[in-house]
Structures are given as structure tokens and as C-alpha cells.
Amino acid sequence: MELLLDTANLKSIRDAVSTYPISGLTTNPSIISKENRSDFFALIKEIREILGKERTLHVQVTRTDCEGILKEAEAIRRHVDEDVYIKTPVSKEGLKAIGIMARDGFNVTATAIYTTIQGELAAMAGAKYLALYYNRMLNLDIDADAVFRTTASAIAASGLDCKIVGASFKNIMQVTNVFADGAEAVTVPPELLDTALANPSIDLAVRNFNKDWEKVYGNKGISEL
Numbered sequence: 001m002e003l004l005l006d007t008a009n010l011k012s013i014r015d016a017v018s019t020y021p022i023s024g025l026t027t028n029p030s031i032i033s034k035e036n037r038s039d040f041f042a043l044i045k046e047i048r049e050i051l052g053k054e055r056t057l058h059v060q061v062t063r064t065d066c067e068g069i070l071k072e073a074e075a076i077r078r079h080v081d082e083d084v085y086i087k088t089p090v091s092k093e094g095l096k097a098i099g100i101m102a103r104d105g106f107n108v109t110a111t112a113i114y115t116t117i118q119g120e121l122a123a124m125a126g127a128k129y130l131a132l133y134y135n136r137m138l139n140l141d142i143d144a145d146a147v148f149r150t151t152a153s154a155i156a157a158s159g160l161d162c163k164i165v166g167a168s169f170k171n172i173m174q175v176t177n178v179f180a181d182g183a184e185a186v187t188v189p190p191e192l193l194d195t196a197l198a199n200p201s202i203d204l205a206v207r208n209f210n211k212d213w214e215k216v217y218g219n220k221g222i223s224e225l
């Protein structure tokens with residue numbers, strides 16, 4: 001299981017990596033533009049510094065033609081590092097670029113995936129991660145769970161070195177659904193992640209445990225006994 005952050009906000013990233021078991025981070029042009037930074041590469045490098053080398057960094061291209069995507073991939077690799085994943089939408093031009101990048105040794109994350117066939121084509125072309133858009137599928141009346149399940153079983157049967165990263169989440173149940181559907185990773189906005197533990201029942205349980213404890217030990221904690 002892998003948990004990635006879907007943000008480019010430096011403060012949120014710092015907070016989240018100190019709390020959650022984060023194994024990587026994804027961006028897209030909308031996420032980047034929210035930060036309103038003209039120095040794009042400086043921002044990405046700052047993100048890499050916080051993540052360290054042990055976490056994966058997935059940076060999305062903006063060009064839509066194969067040649068443009070390849071140029072951006074070269075630039076991202078030059079400015080960031082060789083480990084970065086080039087996040088590329090699975091259009092016809094994108095698929096062509098994914099095949100070329102994979103052959104040239106780039107790490108590729110295929111994205112904007114709404115259908116099983118998009119995922120299968122990207123996996124065959126050499127993508128290492130497939131970003132499937134759960135909530136956006138639901139908005140289109142697509143059976144998102146079915147797409148996750150069929151893609152996951154096709155990858156498992158193929159033996160390809162490729163993981164599904166569930167993306168586009170609006171609530172925590174969507175996140176747990178895709179793990180149940182066979183996704184190995186999810187990318188989640190930090191503010192959504194925080195709602196997972198914002199459950200008053202947790203605090204109530206802890207308060208009640210401590211009330212019982214205090215009857216015998218007063219306000220002393222275990223380390224003070």
C-alpha cells in the first residue's frame with residue numbers, strides 16, 4: 001500500500017510527511033497553479049527536498065503533442081533528477097510519448113485515466129504507475145469500482161511492473177474503496193487526509209479511557225510512574 005500527496009503546497013507537504021506514512025507526491029497543472037509561483041522548477045525542487053529521495057515525485061506535463069511532452073520530460077529531468085516520474089495523460093499523443101519515454105529509461109506515470117483500455121495501453125507502453133480518476137469517473141456516470149477492478153486484474157495477469165494509483169478523491173470512502181478494488185497506491189489532498197482522523201468518536205473514546213485511568217493514577221502518565 002502506498003499513500004501519496006496530491007498537492008504542491010509546501011506547508012501542507014511538510015505537515016503531512018511528519019504525520020502520515022507518505023511514499024510520494026503527485027502534481028498536475030491545476031495543483032501547481034494554485035501555488036501561484038512563477039519559478040516552477042524552484043517549487044518542484046523545494047518539494048523534492050521535503051520528500052527526500054526515498055519518496056516518489058510525479059510531475060505532470062502541460063504540452064499535449066508527443067514532441068512537446070518529450071521536451072518537457074527532458075526539462076523536468078534536467079532540472080529535478082532522473083528519478084522523477086513524468087506524469088502524462090493517456091491521449092493518443094500521450095500514449096506515443098509514454099512508449100518513447102519508457103524505452104528511453106524515464107519513469108512514467110500515466111494519468112487522466114477513465115477507462116480500462118487506457119490503463120491497459122499505458123501499462124503495455126511501459127508506464128510504472130496508472131493514475132485512475134475515481135471521482136471524475138463517478139461524475140460521468142462511469143462505474144469507477146468496475147474500472148479499477150478490471151484494470152487491477154489485467155495488470156496482475158500480465159505480470160507487468162505497473163501499479164494503480166487511485167486519484168481524484170472527494171471523500172475517504174472513495175479512497176478505501178479503491179484499495180479494496182485492487183489499487184496499490186492512492187494520491188490524496190492533505191486536507192482530505194485530515195478528515196480521516198477528524199472523528200469525534202476517537203476523542204470521546206480517549207477521554208473515557210483517561211477518566212478511568214485518573215481514578216487510580218490521578219494525572220500521572222505512564223512515564224511518571
Ligand code: E4P
Nearest residue numbers: 006026028131136167168169
Ligand atoms: C492526480 O493524479 C490527479 O491529477 C488528481 O487527483 C485529480 O483530482 P481532481 O479530480 O480532484 O482534480
